[in-house]
Amino acid sequence: MPSAVSTKAQKPKTSKEMAPKADRATKGMQARERIISVAEAIFNKQGFDGTSMRDIAAAAEMQPASMYYHFESKEELLWAVWEKGGIELRNRVNAAIEAETGPWQRMETACVAHVTGLLDWRRANQVLFVMPPWHYPESIKARVIALRHGYEQIFVSLIDDLPLRTGIDRRYLRLTLIGALSWSLFWFKKERDTPAAIAKQILSMLREGIEGTK
Amino acid sequence: MPSAVSTKAQKPKTSKEMAPKADRATKGMQARERIISVAEAIFNKQGFDGTSMRDIAAAAEMQPASMYYHFESKEELLWAVWEKGGIELRNRVNAAIEAETGPWQRMETACVAHVTGLLDWRRANQVLFVMPPWHYPESIKARVIALRHGYEQIFVSLIDDLPLRTGIDRRYLRLTLIGALSWSLFWFKKERDTPAAIAKQILSMLREGIEGTK
DNA sequence: TATCCAACCGAACGATCGTTAGAAAATTAA
DNA sequence: TTAATTTTCTAACGATCGTTCGGTTGGATA
Numbered sequence: 296m297p298s299a300v301s302t303k304a305q306k307p308k309t310s311k312e313m314a315p316k317a318d319r320a321t322k323g324m325q326a327r328e329r330i331i332s333v334a335e336a337i338f339n340k341q342g343f344d345g346t347s348m349r350d351i352a353a354a355a356e357m358q359p360a361s362m363y364y365h366f367e368s369k370e371e372l373l374w375a376v377w378e379k380g381g382i383e384l385r386n387r388v389n390a391a392i393e394a395e396t397g398p399w400q401r402m403e404t405a406c407v408a409h410v411t412g413l414l415d416w417r418r419a420n421q422v423l424f425v426m427p428p429w430h431y432p433e434s435i436k437a438r439v440i441a442l443r444h445g446y447e448q449i450f451v452s453l454i455d456d457l458p459l460r461t462g463i464d465r466r467y468l469r470l471t472l473i474g475a476l477s478w479s480l481f482w483f484k485k486e487r488d489t490p491a492a493i494a495k496q497i498l499s500m501l502r503e504g505i506e507g508t509k
Numbered sequence: 510m511p512s513a514v515s516t517k518a519q520k521p522k523t524s525k526e527m528a529p530k531a532d533r534a535t536k537g538m539q540a541r542e543r544i545i546s547v548a549e550a551i552f553n554k555q556g557f558d559g560t561s562m563r564d565i566a567a568a569a570e571m572q573p574a575s576m577y578y579h580f581e582s583k584e585e586l587l588w589a590v591w592e593k594g595g596i597e598l599r600n601r602v603n604a605a606i607e608a609e610t611g612p613w614q615r616m617e618t619a620c621v622a623h624v625t626g627l628l629d630w631r632r633a634n635q636v637l638f639v640m641p642p643w644h645y646p647e648s649i650k651a652r653v654i655a656l657r658h659g660y661e662q663i664f665v666s667l668i669d670d671l672p673l674r675t676g677i678d679r680r681y682l683r684l685t686l687i688g689a690l691s692w693s694l695f696w697f698k699k700e701r702d703t704p705a706a707i708a709k710q711i712l713s714m715l716r717e718g719i720e721g722t723k
Numbered sequence: 724t725a726t727c728c729a730a731c732c733g734a735a736c737g738a739t740c741g742t743t744a745g746a747a748a749a750t751t752a753a
Numbered sequence: 754t755t756a757a758t759t760t761t762c763t764a765a766c767g768a769t770c771g772t773t774c775g776g777t778t779g780g781a782t783a
Contacts, residue, residue: 341644345644348741349740358761360764460718467710473692474690474695475686477688478689479688481642500715504716505674506674508672561771577772579730582772583771
């Protein structure tokens with residue numbers, strides 16, 4: 296599953312007249328992105344500590360030592376995986392809400408994209424979203440926190456646009472919503488749930504409340 | 510911090526006439542519970558993989574080899590830590606709701622106890638609540654899942670008693686609520702939030718809804 | 724007293740880990 | 754072609770890990 300990435304590097308020239316530097320970069324990128332791609336899958340399946348560089352190298356069909364030509368350490372590789380996953384998720388959510396106009400519609404679309412991104416599309420950044428911040432490796436902690444913070448700004452803005460009851464704390468709302476949505480990672484069963492249905496039901500309960508007369 | 514444990518084993522006899530077998534068991538228990546106690550703290554701070562048996566042994570003031578007299582493996586020690594934390598949390602929540610009568614009041618009390626238990630009282634079972642189930646060590650996975658399942662039954666029952674709008678899926682509600690509450694582990698700042706306020710606000714938003722006229 | 728057994732210890736084994744050194748191969752440049 | 758550079762390789766180092774082995778200790782039992 297090489298995961299056709301690269302929105303860039305696709306100016307259709309003939310392979311001969313391509314700039315040699317771009318060519319080199321592309322070649323390097325191919326190996327680098329192959330490593331990220333397999334690392335993504337294995338980290339997610341086995342956890343960071345449960346995955347050895349040898350595991351990843353084997354899956355990427357290289358020798359373990361060769362990985363250090365592309366990444367200076369295991370933690371830097373983890374960062375590359377998280378960064379890619381975080382950026383892709385952010386782009387996904389942003390692209391999804393662009394087409395919508397009403398504030399509630401935009402919010403619902405974002406929620407669906409968030410859950411879908413976590414559950415369906417790429418299982419990778421699951422670990423990023425599920426690991427307690429205080430366990431982030433020290434060498435990349437600040438970057439990871441900034442990445443997550445940037446992502447959450449999408450929801451800050453979406454919530455700003457919502458007409459809410461007076462007295463609703465928008466920070467608590469954001470954390471509650473993201474928490475409830477992301478928690479689905481723990482219980483999602485693909486035979487039983489769909490990401491879109493999960494997102495819509497959670498938002499609906501929060502929007503309209505759950506209390507009734509029985 | 511030996512954490513004054515042992516509600517039991519305290520029949521006040523003179524030390525001379527104490528039953529020898531109880532004496533021995535007590536002695537063993539003291540070491541065992543000391544290990545669990547320090548392991549609890551270190552696992553939570555450094556994670557399971559980030560903690561070595563040597564770390565725990567040092568904190569418990571023993572030699573690493575001695576730990577294997579009390580626990581047959583590191584994973585069994587982890588289980589002991591999780592089991593203790595899970596049971597204590599369950600007892601806490603159960604004790605809290607016993608005093609309440611109205612279904613909403615009981616639910617609110619449970620939510621407060623849940624968040625308080627996770628954030629304040631004992632930082633231990635945080636990892637249990639925050640680790641993705643698919644990363645549980647294989648040898649204790651079934652036990653951990655059963656432990657969590659048992660805990661969630663409290664909320665199944667509490668939600669059964671709530672008068673809800675028609676169309677509310679009680680399973681989704683439970684998972685949403687527990688997710689939103691537990692997620693506070695990620696963002697709780699003790700200078701800014703209190704566990705009780707977090708729990709009450711989350712439940713209130715879900716109960717009454719957030720939508721307003723602006 | 725001699726015996727026993729729970730509890731602990733010192734030392735080490737074997738495995739695995741992240742990582743590095745240095746050379747070979749592959750690719751590009753001249 | 755040759756030279757230069759990028760990429761990958763083989764081999765291993767040093768550290769740490771969970772765990773085990775064979776003892777020692779010290780208090781309770783008889």
